[in-house]
Amino acid sequence: MAIKFSDIEHAFFYVSSAPMTAKTAILCKETGEIFYASDYDDENQIPEEIYFREDCIEIPHRNDLDLGRNLVFEFVEQYMPEDFERVREILRRKGAYGKYKDLLEDRNILQKWYDFENARQTETLREWCEDNEIALNG
Secondary structure (H helix, E strand, C coil), X not given: CCEEHHHHHHHHHHHHCCCCCCEEEEEECCCCCEEEEECCECCCCCCHHHHHCCCEEECCCHHHHXXXXXXXXHHHHHHCHHHHHHHHHHCCXXXXXXXXXXXXXXXXXXXXXXXXXXXXXXXXHHHHHHHCCCCEEC
């Protein structure tokens, strides 16, 4: 069954909106249905049998696809290599992502980061779908 890419993307953003393992989304490749669960919400839990079905697959977290720090460093190397060490220091501290975005704003390239991040996420998520034999519609 062909599954809308936007549905998979929505599930990816859901899973990635929290620390790893805090939110889960599982796709049933046969029906296209996506099941959601969260450590923060007892109402939306995934039926136990879904975890054992061969036609079901867990939607990855952005960190599973190296779209966290590695993506930041890839962007920095490409667009602001002179700030590489500064960004590395920023990422070692609390509130790192906000401070990183402040630096990008100071450099007037925050929108370039968002465009880069979105393009890479889409590309990587489509590759993940292909690798996992998920037929896409759109």
